[in-house]
Amino acid sequence: MKKINILDSTLRDGAQSEGISFSVSDKLHIIQALDDFGVSYIEAGNPGSNPKDIEFFNRAAEIKLNNAKLCAFGSTRRKNLAVEEDDNVLSLLKARTDVVVIFGKSWDLHIREILRTTEENNLELVYDTVNFFKKKDKELIFDAEHFFDGFKANRDCAVNVLKTADAAGADSLCLCDTNGGCTPDEILRITREIVGLFPGRQIGIHCHNDMGCAVANSMLAVDVGASQVQGTFIGIGERCGNADLSVIVPNLQLKQGYECINSSLSKLSEAVYAISEICNMPVPLNKPYVGLSAFAHKGGMHIDGVSKCARSFEHVEPESVGNKRRFLMSEVSGRTTVLAKLGRVAPELSKDSPETAAIVQRLKELEHEGYQFESADASFELMVLNVLGRFSPHFKLNMYKTSGEYPSPDGEMSAYAMLKIEVGDKTETAAAMGNGPVNALDLALRKALTVFYPEVSRVHLIDYKVRVLTAEKATAAKVRVLMESTNGEETWTTVGVSTDIIEASWLALVDSIEYILK
């Protein structure tokens, strides 16, 4: 089995996507998810263009990675500066990664009009920069920016850039269709020629999706000998996005027998939903392999065909990528999936238990209201215990009042909350001020509960996400709140849905506390 190295650029090229703005914590979570999935390289940022990235690279260096190598990305040195004096180049060293990715110009138009220098000088920039990092013992990937456009415009100029990077010691030469404007036929023909020119050297392919061909173009390059594929995990990136690795990886592994990742493809769906959640990008229904519709059958003939013989209308088994088959006209779906999730809470239930049917029914009702349990395992578990009659609440809310004020009555704090809870035959009333009503309510609840359950004092929230569900009614739309909590030992996620953001937050808060008390 031939190995294909996958380089993920979600944190670098993906960050160029409209609407994307990663926090440091988002970035660290994405690195963890990509490493768990088993990609070979994670291009984590451009420390030269963004000084805040150095701090992030220092934190990233603390993560223990099992599969991937972190890469810092930057350009060749500036034209009038020695490589040792170029701040951008030096910032790549400060990132302390094992791998450095350097991009250089290979289209004469860019050398002339954008960089405003000569072809000779451009070759010097490439040589000096690549050589500098090789002397520092870095693994070096050279990205030939606009390579295909450059090759079409001036073949010698483009090839000389690759030859120079090769001579300077680059470990890998990556051909980029930076503008995403090359046809499959061109990618195939040009990559074949380059692979022939550099026998033994690893050739990479980096495609953009401006013609809707990035996935196929990457595959065609692999067909003729490229062995590194660059892209972003869910296809985000500037303009129309980068080559979508969540599609390319199963294509190459399931259809062509390549080995791309160090884990099971059955984790694909989970990884895509986790990364999409962090990006705050919903997964399109029709996304290949992992979309909710990817194995959904609607036409009567197709449903009949699939029932007789699954592969008659399915190109792979849905389970092989962690997805599931759905028949849209009937209500047959559900039980198998729910059963898979029930394992931990109620392993004694079977597909045909009446309890399973009741849980599926309750799940459907809640999903109809806007709940989503995919990433809220703790709330799912409580819901199941509730349906099975095995849950009794540890406290009861009698009332709360929250209040927000402008101008703030107390300097920074703009809101307060008071509440009264009941535990057994006792009650407790507490109040707190906070940054906004939800924060105040969170603090007041913990204060009141700690009287009865001291362990609650160790619980705190580590993530809080809000998604508006039906935007048509604007501020009266429904909101779904996801909360991630920890007590320092484990973390768990809960969900709440309401038209009122405070109530939705309250529901998720209550689940968070009940989960750890149960």
Next chain:
Amino acid sequence: MKKINILDSTLRDGAQSEGISFSVSDKLHIIQALDDFGVSYIEAGNPGSNPKDIEFFNRAAEIKLNNAKLCAFGSTRRKNLAVEEDDNVLSLLKARTDVVVIFGKSWDLHIREILRTTEENNLELVYDTVNFFKKKDKELIFDAEHFFDGFKANRDCAVNVLKTADAAGADSLCLCDTNGGCTPDEILRITREIVGLFPGRQIGIHCHNDMGCAVANSMLAVDVGASQVQGTFIGIGERCGNADLSVIVPNLQLKQGYECINSSLSKLSEAVYAISEICNMPVPLNKPYVGLSAFAHKGGMHIDGVSKCARSFEHVEPESVGNKRRFLMSEVSGRTTVLAKLGRVAPELSKDSPETAAIVQRLKELEHEGYQFESADASFELMVLNVLGRFSPHFKLNMYKTSGEYPSPDGEMSAYAMLKIEVGDKTETAAAMGNGPVNALDLALRKALTVFYPEVSRVHLIDYKVRVLTAEKATAAKVRVLMESTNGEETWTTVGVSTDIIEASWLALVDSIEYILK
């Protein structure tokens, strides 16, 4: 220029898409839009499987089409029935179209397991059905279902089906990757072989997107001689959808010099948005050619490059497909980006004006606080006017108080807000109840302002988005609120950031109102 015939199946294969359900009026509108755009064939439905389609075909026959021919779609005759006695076959005649599309089995697995007959009998079904319609003087397109899977499994069986359809007089032989599971390499190799076997006969290609390759696969088939491309205009279809014609058509016309449509490609965006509207499917931001982000530039280097020379980072001119270029704001963007966006507000400013420097400085401060102006053009405009000293607010907030309560004091409504605003030397106090404090505040503000500015009563919110910025501090994290508002004539977007979701919402609300009053 070689002509490629485009066959659109939005109304037939597209109707198999999850969430799609066309009314007769929807279908008639789509036919009109496709004909205006200039496709060659419109596959309008399967009258055999849906009796209501006959009525629709009768109404469709009344539309005067300038470019396209309507097609009725159906299967080969049933195995135990003479062709003249098969209701499904006869219903295709009743549709009274000039063109009939007949699909037949070409994968031995399907012949055996799904149709449950012999290869010889299957050839009879194909011959009889094609011949029947040729005798009725129909133009006949033969769709070889699962052709590529069939060819891979049993070459002779698959090729014999095509030979039989050819011998029976089919005008066009279409090769279908029905399950969407074939690689670009396979599509290329097999189509090339078939084109060679049927010199002079029109060969069609029909791809599905289960591997994310439908567009490229269609183009590769054209590269080796296919001259009819089937797909759906915006790519909808069962599972992961059909080949997206709105991407294939500009690819073939702009990059390879084929003639696909009888109109100008500059109408492409308009046609995509019209058909998406009827399908009730939002156009993805990153959709090739027509998406809002398709020509959006965010990275500083890219913006600088495009400003120097557009084709340095754009594969085609945005105007050629009816789209336009956009420069996005981000923490890495510099003066060039800001200047490009200033055009509308302050066209007199240059890159070196001190005002431009002051605006960039203010922008950086706000971005540091968590603002993002990428899609909040209205807030950006107000910020610029503010820095330039050209903005005076139309009202001033003296105070607000919001209150949320559980149990709700008033049935559904869980919150109320009161506020006092100042306009000139007058003040107005108003209060409202709502679903949550933000909704209540929104209603109260409008109530108070309408006293001074009646036009405010026409403004309402159409979208409201919340993004938590730094989740480390959980409920005390900063939130960014994006609001999209309309007065029925135009729409605009504003942004607010605060640790308090109510205050962040208030800031976006104020911008929304000030924008329309300015």
